[in-house]
Amino acid sequence: MKILIVDDSKAMRMIVMRTLRQAGFGDHEFIEAGNGSEGLQKVKSENPGLVLSDWNMPVMSGIEFLRALRAEGNQTKFGFVTSEGTQETRDLALGEGALFLVTKPFTPESFQEAIGAHVS
């Protein structure tokens, strides 16, 4: 499965990929985008099985990215990996169609718990 990692920080994309490998998801193919707008294009061109997106990003935020996807009828599995961990944010994310929200700082275990059920 292709997993699309969307974050404006190159450092964080690298850390997410490293943690995914540590969590046992290293057999999957990782692709990257630097904001929601780039993510939208990558979803269309690469057809990933799962999107992991940051929340606060320039150009297009994570929640705008998710809304844009769903508005186009795209139901790609989508989860947030973000420093935004309030209940309000979590409720908004799930209400808009995200499957989970992993809060930074995260561990391999938190990835296994959140992602495991959604990755074939």
Next chain:
Amino acid sequence: MEIDPSLKAWLDALTAATDELATTTLGFEGCQIDELLPQVPYPPPTAGAYLAMVGNDQTLQLAIVSDMQGCRLLSGALLGMVGDEDGLAESDIADAMGEIINIVAGGVKTRMAGSDKGFKLGLPMFIDGHVEPVKETEQAAHRVTLGSIRAYLLTLRQKRMV
């Protein structure tokens, strides 16, 4: 000079969130508080990451500042490059330090959710050089030690007009 208790609460949340990141991600034993300061220290730290938190009735700047070598070491700790930090470009350090303050600010927002639910996180920025707060700025800082790195955690807020 006294520190407003409400600003001290933000500083304590910043320190707690930094301690969590230090322990879970950076590989340090924690964030040791060495000193509480009522203002940004002088001579000022020369490099660091800043992020604005914008609320309904106040805006704060949160910062983790050190010198360039301290930022290099913190970035190496985040990126799992301890011992290889010299290979980091300044752009890598800016990116990593921005992510550090972003993660920490998220922890601050969660910890302070009871005081104002409307807070929004800005985008982080890295400054190689010191910031001089204007006199209308309330300040509070912790001088801290993270592993072998000496740094400052800063909270800055515009004084409320009566």
